[in-house]
Amino acid sequence: MDCSTARELLHPYEDGALQPWERAELEGHLEGCGLCQRELEDLRRTLWLLGRLGPMSAPRGFADEVMARIATEEAPMRALSRRGERALGGGLLLAALLGLFLLFQTGEKLAQTAASQVQSAVQGALPVESPSPAEPGILLAEMEDRWVAFLESLTESPGTEGLGFILGACLLLMVGGVFLAHLIVTGATASRSVWLAGASNRTWGNWGVPPKG
Amino acid sequence: MIQPDETCLEAARRDPEAFGELVRRYQDKIFGFVYRMVGDGEEAKDLAQETFLRAFKALPRFRAGAPFSPWLYRIAINTTLNFLRGRRQMAHWEVDAEMASALPSPERIVEGRETASLLAAILLTLPEHYRAVLVLRHVNELSYQEMARALDLPVSTVKVRLFRAREMMQRRLQEKGWGRE
Numbered sequence: 001m002d003c004s005t006a007r008e009l010l011h012p013y014e015d016g017a018l019q020p021w022e023r024a025e026l027e028g029h030l031e032g033c034g035l036c037q038r039e040l041e042d043l044r045r046t047l048w049l050l051g052r053l054g055p056m057s058a059p060r061g062f063a064d065e066v067m068a069r070i071a072t073e074e075a076p077m078r079a080l081s082r083r084g085e086r087a088l089g090g091g092l093l094l095a096a097l098l099g100l101f102l103l104f105q106t107g108e109k110l111a112q113t114a115a116s117q118v119q120s121a122v123q124g125a126l127p128v129e130s131p132s133p134a135e136p137g138i139l140l141a142e143m144e145d146r147w148v149a150f151l152e153s154l155t156e157s158p159g160t161e162g163l164g165f166i167l168g169a170c171l172l173l174m175v176g177g178v179f180l181a182h183l184i185v186t187g188a189t190a191s192r193s194v195w196l197a198g199a200s201n202r203t204w205g206n207w208g209v210p211p212k213g
Numbered sequence: 214m215i216q217p218d219e220t221c222l223e224a225a226r227r228d229p230e231a232f233g234e235l236v237r238r239y240q241d242k243i244f245g246f247v248y249r250m251v252g253d254g255e256e257a258k259d260l261a262q263e264t265f266l267r268a269f270k271a272l273p274r275f276r277a278g279a280p281f282s283p284w285l286y287r288i289a290i291n292t293t294l295n296f297l298r299g300r301r302q303m304a305h306w307e308v309d310a311e312m313a314s315a316l317p318s319p320e321r322i323v324e325g326r327e328t329a330s331l332l333a334a335i336l337l338t339l340p341e342h343y344r345a346v347l348v349l350r351h352v353n354e355l356s357y358q359e360m361a362r363a364l365d366l367p368v369s370t371v372k373v374r375l376f377r378a379r380e381m382m383q384r385r386l387q388e389k390g391w392g393r394e
């Protein structure tokens with residue numbers, strides 16, 4: 001072992017962090033090297049001095065002040081969170097009402113159009129020269145074709161009613177989605193929310209308030 | 214009976230009073246670390262409080278089952294180093310060679326509290342990352358592994374940094390006549 005390696009090992013040696021074989025090797029080197037022995041003495045003196053720094057105590061009332069700060073800083077966040085939830089709820093309610101309004105407004109007209117399509121399908125399927133009723137299979141197939149054609153026309157060129165209907169349906173879907181997501185998130189953080197809600201009315205027990213002055 | 218940190222942490226997620234127990238448990242260690250890093254009691258108190266406040270706010274992100282103490286030390290280290298960087302930039306405070314040269318020689322120093330305060334002053338003249346390892350090791354008495362976790366560094370890097378920090382401290386002490394006789 002050379003002196004450079006030995007000097008580096010002196011520190012973990014003094015910290016008790018050497019493997020037994022490293023320790024034995026270093027001690028073997030120290031026995032025959034006065035320079036490294038003096039290095040060790042210097043290091044021990046420095047470590048002894050550093051040890052004089054010693055542990056410290058936090059000021060009196062420190063923990064109470066920390067807990068009071070936590071109580072103070074959490075309160076506005078809780079209020080902000082509640083305001084945010086109220087705003088979100090209001091927005092969702094408005095969106096749901098608008099969606100329902102659009103659906104009812106446009107749905108009635110669209111239902112009338114669909115009904116007339118189906119009615120004409122029924123009439124078209126009836127044989128003109130024969131008073132006997134049409135085959136039920138032919139009638140159903142014709143009604144289905146007309147219904148599909150109606151839905152295709154709605155998606156390809158929706159018109160004002162169609163657009164209103166789609167917008168209304170999207171709004172309701174969005175409200176449902178946001179509501180579901182909110183339920184999932186609040187469910188995941190339920191335990192935290194419980195104490196946050198309770199903490200607003202809590203006096204913080206024996207934590208008290210930070211001592212003045 | 215003293216509850217383990219993990220039990221207190223679990224409880225603290227539901228009830229802040231349980232976090233109060235952790236504050237009481239670590240307040241001396243965190244305050245001691247910060248005080249030796251900044252050298253001012255009022256600033257140390259603010260920074261130590263800030264450390265616990267940040268830890269409390271970060272509790273939901275704390276990985277369950279992980280050891281609490283290195284995580285708390287890491288917050289304290291980051292909070293303190295950020296503060297010291299800000300102070301250096303503002304040039305509001307400079308602990309420089311002048312401070313160290315003003316120290317009395319060992320012959321004039323009596324045993325006890327005075328020695329500690331003079332040592333602390335020399336410590337403040339070291340670069341912050343050297344100061345941090347010395348304080349963690351000699352004030353907080355952390356092992357190499359604990360220091361590595363707290364500093365988020367490999368153990369080998371911690372060993373090298375501690376070696377250099379002690380050498381620098383030793384040189385400063387020798388300059389003041391506190392070294393070899």
